[in-house]
Amino acid sequence: MKVLGKPRRRVDGRAKVTGQTRFADDIVLPRMLHMKLLRSPHPHALIEEISTEKAKAHPGVHLVLTGKDFPITFGILPVSQDEYPLAPEHVRYVGDPVAAVIARDEQTATEALDLIAVRYKPLKTISDPQEALQNPEPRIHAYSELGNIHRLQAFEFGDAEEVLAKSDYVFEDLFFYEGNTHLPIEQHAAVAAVDGEGKLTLWSSTQVPHYVHRALARVLQLPAAHIRVIACPNGGGFGGKTDICNHEMVAAKAAVLLGRPVKICLNREEVFYLHRGRHPVLMKFRTGVTKGGKLTGMHLQTLVDGGGYGGYGTASTFYTGALQTVTYELPRYKFEAARVFTNKPPCGPKRGHGTPQPRFGQEVQLDKIAERLNVDPAELRLQNIVKPNSLTANWLKVGSIGLEQCIREVVERSDWKRRFRKMGPGKGLGLACGSYLCGAGLPIYWNKMPQTGVQLLVDRSGQVTAFCGATEIGQGSDDVLAAIIAEVLGIDPFDIRCVTGDTGITPIDLGSYSSRVTVMMGNAAIQAAEKIKAQIADAASGELGVSPERLTFANGKVGSLSFVEAVGLAEEKFGTLGAVGSYKPPRGPGRYKGAGVGPSPAYSYTACVVEADVDPATGWITVPKIWIAHDIGRTINPVLARGQVEGSVYMGLSEALMEEQVFRRLPPRLSGALVHKIPSLLEYKSLTSLDMPEVDTVLVEDPDPNCPFGAKEAGQGPLLPVMPAVANAIYDAVGVRIDELPITPHKVLKALELKRRGKPGRVGPESFPAVPYPEPVVVPPPWEGGDGHAVKGSERPKIRVPAS
Amino acid sequence: MSRNLHLSLTLNGEPAEASFAPYKTLLELLREDLGLTGTKHGCELGECGACAVLIDGQPQLSCLVLALECQGRAVETVEGMGSGGMGDGAGLHPLQAAFADLGAAQCGYCTPGILMTAKALLAHEKNPSRERIKEAVSGNLCRCTGYQQIFEAIEEAAKRLGAEAVSKDER
Numbered sequence: 011m012k013v014l015g016k017p018r019r020r021v022d023g024r025a026k027v028t029g030q031t032r033f034a035d036d037i038v039l040p041r042m043l044h045m046k047l048l049r050s051p052h053p054h055a056l057i058e059e060i061s062t063e064k065a066k067a068h069p070g071v072h073l074v075l076t077g078k079d080f081p082i083t084f085g086i087l088p089v090s091q092d093e094y095p096l097a098p099e100h101v102r103y104v105g106d107p108v109a110a111v112i113a114r115d116e117q118t119a120t121e122a123l124d125l126i127a128v129r130y131k132p133l134k135t136i137s138d139p140q141e142a143l144q145n146p147e148p149r150i151h152a153y154s155e156l157g158n159i160h161r162l163q164a165f166e167f168g169d170a171e172e173v174l175a176k177s178d179y180v181f182e183d184l185f186f187y188e189g190n191t192h193l194p195i196e197q198h199a200a201v202a203a204v205d206g207e208g209k210l211t212l213w214s215s216t217q218v219p220h221y222v223h224r225a226l227a228r229v230l231q232l233p234a235a236h237i238r239v240i241a242c243p244n245g246g247g248f249g250g251k252t253d254i255c256n257h258e259m260v261a262a263k264a265a266v267l268l269g270r271p272v273k274i275c276l277n278r279e280e281v282f283y284l285h286r287g288r289h290p291v292l293m294k295f296r297t298g299v300t301k302g303g304k305l306t307g308m309h310l311q312t313l314v315d316g317g318g319y320g321g322y323g324t325a326s327t328f329y330t331g332a333l334q335t336v337t338y339e340l341p342r343y344k345f346e347a348a349r350v351f352t353n354k355p356p357c358g359p360k361r362g363h364g365t366p367q368p369r370f371g372q373e374v375q376l377d378k379i380a381e382r383l384n385v386d387p388a389e390l391r392l393q394n395i396v397k398p399n400s401l402t403a404n405w406l407k408v409g410s411i412g413l414e415q416c417i418r419e420v421v422e423r424s425d426w427k428r429r430f431r432k433m434g435p436g437k438g439l440g441l442a443c444g445s446y447l448c449g450a451g452l453p454i455y456w457n458k459m460p461q462t463g464v465q466l467l468v469d470r471s472g473q474v475t476a477f478c479g480a481t482e483i484g485q486g487s488d489d490v491l492a493a494i495i496a497e498v499l500g501i502d503p504f505d506i507r508c509v510t511g512d513t514g515i516t517p518i519d520l521g522s523y524s525s526r527v528t529v530m531m532g533n534a535a536i537q538a539a540e541k542i543k544a545q546i547a548d549a550a551s552g553e554l555g556v557s558p559e560r561l562t563f564a565n566g567k568v569g570s571l572s573f574v575e576a577v578g579l580a581e582e583k584f585g586t587l588g589a590v591g592s593y594k595p596p597r598g599p600g601r602y603k604g605a606g607v608g609p610s611p612a613y614s615y616t617a618c619v620v621e622a623d624v625d626p627a628t629g630w631i632t633v634p635k636i637w638i639a640h641d642i643g644r645t646i647n648p649v650l651a652r653g654q655v656e657g658s659v660y661m662g663l664s665e666a667l668m669e670e671q672v673f674r675r676l677p678p679r680l681s682g683a684l685v686h687k688i689p690s691l692l693e694y695k696s697l698t699s700l701d702m703p704e705v706d707t708v709l710v711e712d713p714d715p716n717c718p719f720g721a722k723e724a725g726q727g728p729l730l731p732v733m734p735a736v737a738n739a740i741y742d743a744v745g746v747r748i749d750e751l752p753i754t755p756h757k758v759l760k761a762l763e764l765k766r767r768g769k770p771g772r773v774g775p776e777s778f779p780a781v782p783y784p785e786p787v788v789v790p791p792p793w794e795g796g797d798g799h800a801v802k803g804s805e806r807p808k809i810r811v812p813a814s
Numbered sequence: 815m816s817r818n819l820h821l822s823l824t825l826n827g828e829p830a831e832a833s834f835a836p837y838k839t840l841l842e843l844l845r846e847d848l849g850l851t852g853t854k855h856g857c858e859l860g861e862c863g864a865c866a867v868l869i870d871g872q873p874q875l876s877c878l879v880l881a882l883e884c885q886g887r888a889v890e891t892v893e894g895m896g897s898g899g900m901g902d903g904a905g906l907h908p909l910q911a912a913f914a915d916l917g918a919a920q921c922g923y924c925t926p927g928i929l930m931t932a933k934a935l936l937a938h939e940k941n942p943s944r945e946r947i948k949e950a951v952s953g954n955l956c957r958c959t960g961y962q963q964i965f966e967a968i969e970e971a972a973k974r975l976g977a978e979a980v981s982k983d984e985r
Contacts, residue, residue: 019914024914026913027919029893038846195955486920649963653920656960691955
């Protein structure tokens with residue numbers, strides 16, 4: 011490898027340290043107006059009347075929009091087109107937008123918001139899953155499957171009950187993972203403008219310009235070809251910018267109506283309302299184990315608190331069960347899930363999308379199993395790892411698995427064998443693992459087209475410009491694009507210009523989500539670069555009298571020619587040069603309804619050891635060091651790869667110890683509304699530089715044949731094992747189980763107190779409510795004679811899509 | 815609409831004049847009236863540190879400073895750190911170069927605020943310990959990096975600045 015694997019400054023590094031990276035809110039256009047949104051103060055209410063006359067008459071106001079101006083709904087998934095840009099009659103959480111003011115400046119727009127009068131008729135608030143199950147009415151959405159249950163899912167891969175009944179041990183554990191939010195430092199912003207040709211451009215801090223483009227065409231009823239969405243570099247995403255946002259739709263409509271650019275930048279409080287963050291999930295695991303420590307089967311039930319809208323929720327709910335099978339062999343598996351609507355900001359995908367919650371439960375339960383069986387938790391995991399190139403019970407095709415080496419690395423580097431269970435009072439080590447997708451197998455809306463494309467422009471100047479719809483959210487996708495093309499063409503990554511995330515001039519890429527970009531864009535980039543390389547080699551071989559396959563492309567040379575000379579010869583021979591590449595993942599082997607969530611071209615693997623010091627007098631938790639080993643397949647740029655892994659460790663530790671998006675009811679004299687506890691960066695606790703421990707990072711390379719040069723993802727998987735490793739370390743330190751996140755000093759003290767009183771030293775959920783799960787879809791696993799289809803008659807009818 | 819105020823200040827080493835609405839913060843003055851969008855904002859409540867600039871050499875949160883307080887003062891932003899010229903290593907302050915080389919900027923949104931804070935630290939302490947660095951940037955939130963590579967970049971910049979100072983002395 012000439013470029014890959016070597017530490018390098020990222021290609022967009024200079025712009026980031028000089029303040030030249032242009033984020034959405036940095037865009038200023040001539041005659042630009044500013045927009046503010048009026049948001050509902052009620053968690054659940056009907057709008058009886060909106061009066062906007064005074065606001066319209068306010069000096070400096072150009073336009074006031076309400077729900078009446080937006081008859082068409084949108085939503086990221088085809089099955090949840092349940093959002094209006096501005097709510098016309100029904101508000102579903104505190105912060106649901108109901109009106110917009112567009113004015114000469116932000117100050118004037120803010121003043122005019124106060125002049126809009128809305129008469130609400132409050133409805134009963136549904137505040138949590140328990141209330142949602144108990145109160146089918148009032149319905150938050152008419153299209154939900156049953157009362158306020160948005161979606162129900164149930165699958166059985168082999169007879170789990172039978173295998174549990176026969177197992178030597180069955181472990182039954184309840185876990186709860188509190189919701190939390192992405193907290194990107196950049197607040198969402200968007201600028202919409204009509205260009206000289208009468209076409210619409212939207213610049214936005216979005217991770218999914220293609221999906222925003224589609225939604226704009228639908229909501230504004232404009233031809234999609236007359237819309238261009240430019241994803242500005244995101245100031246942090248983490249999943250928080252993967253949904254289609256109200257403000258994007260409304261700003262675009264305002265620009266279309268006014269013929270002037272319109273900008274909106276959400277304030278921090280509004281970012282908390284926009285949310286789309288981690289779903290709170292209650293989980294019940296029943297896992298069978300043999301005396302020898304082999305897992306026999308699992309029955310997992312999840313109850314997912316969705317908030318006020320569908321969003322990605324249906325997929326998130328599938329993900330609370332889809333990936334339990336790709337780490338450890340599970341001969342039989344039953345999964346039941348329910349997502350409920352509640353009157354809170356809608357939840358969605360945050361780093362790990364739906365999988366960190368059950369990963370927490372699974373890995374803490376394994377720690378309990380190891381202790382009961384008196385085996386080392388690392389050994390227990392090693393003996394259960396899924397075999398490479400195999401199928402799982404739920405028909406996922408797994409390729410390369412570097413997990414064994416990951417476990418061995420963290421065990422050795424943390425001196426695990428000598429220190430685990432032997433560190434003395436208040437000090438402990440905990441281990442956990444995880445695995446994640448390298449891109450979702452299927453696109454969000456059904457189609458057979460590529461999920462990503464790369465187009466190359468190469469000319470006699472020697473310039474190579476790469477066009478791709480991929481969105482740079484800080485993860486380094488531009489650097490990956492440049493590095494892969496540079497590797498193929500034997501040039502310096504800095505000699506490549508990347509033009510990305512622009513639906514008007516770049517080929518499709520579905521977005522920066524599900525850790526898909528390196529694998530999918532990378533494969534498309536190789537395809538495009540190889541085509542150009544073949545043309546250059548053909549032309550150069552004629553000149554040099556060497557056969558094309560004997561020509562080396564390295565260090566800016568093609569054989570003995572300079573790259574520029576060789577490109578000139580190719581342009582002479584073939585005319586204007588250009589090439590395209592595209593990629594779509596292989597079809598997963600599952601053939602049952604629901605098999606679309608979980609398949610991926612490859613899976614990444616991670617192992618983590620956390621050291622924790624716990625003060626038994628105060629419950630205070632200090633984490634001095636974390637060891638992490640991540641199977642990345644192949645490292646493209648070790649500087650960035652390490653940054654992704656350590657950023658994941660940071661976010662995971664922050665979620666383990668403090669992050670929570672929580673709500674409280676105002677006292678009755680203040681409306682009794684359910685409101686966000688304190689939507690501010692100060693009160694939403696996250697780790698600072700002072701709290702961050704030393705991190706020892708190892709990149710394990712087990713290349714996967716489906717991936718570009720074998721490279722897997724690094725941005726999400728490494729977060730997964732951190733939270734359970736923290737919980738397991740706390741148990742090693744003070745002997746109490748905190749089976750819910752975040753693990754606060756208060757919960758540790760409570761568990762220690764229970765233990766002192768002779769009760770189980772545990773804090774966590776005590777019961778799992780009766781959820782009306784449907785009869786499961788029955789799919790025999792591969793080793794029980796299945797072919798990937800469900801048993802006839804066990805699949806339920808398709809869920810109706812609500813008309814808008 | 816109230817009348818604009820007028821002020822003179824030193825901006826990135828050059829004399830500058832500005833006319834602005836009286837309610838504006840220094841952050842708004844820089845971004846909206848002076849076109850210096852390198853300074854970012856994450857809360858406008860003094861909680862995230864993204865908007866840190868140097869006022870008379872001291873790191874300050876520009877979202878909490880009224881623009882009219884800056885009459886006659888020296889304000890420095892990320893745009894003033896390096897010359898911005900082209901060529902190998904040219905144009906970047908050693909902190910900027912180290913941040914770019916060592917992965918201290920991922921999304922780059924908190925970066926300008928951290929660079930300014932680190933610059934003030936290194937102006938006072940040539941070789942700060944890891945603990946001092948952690949303390950100095952503890953008011954700057956970063957959601958991407960996990961901070962490790964930021965600490966390392968500041969340490970590396972201190973080294974490079976030290977080497978520069980030595981070579982100047984030798985001359």
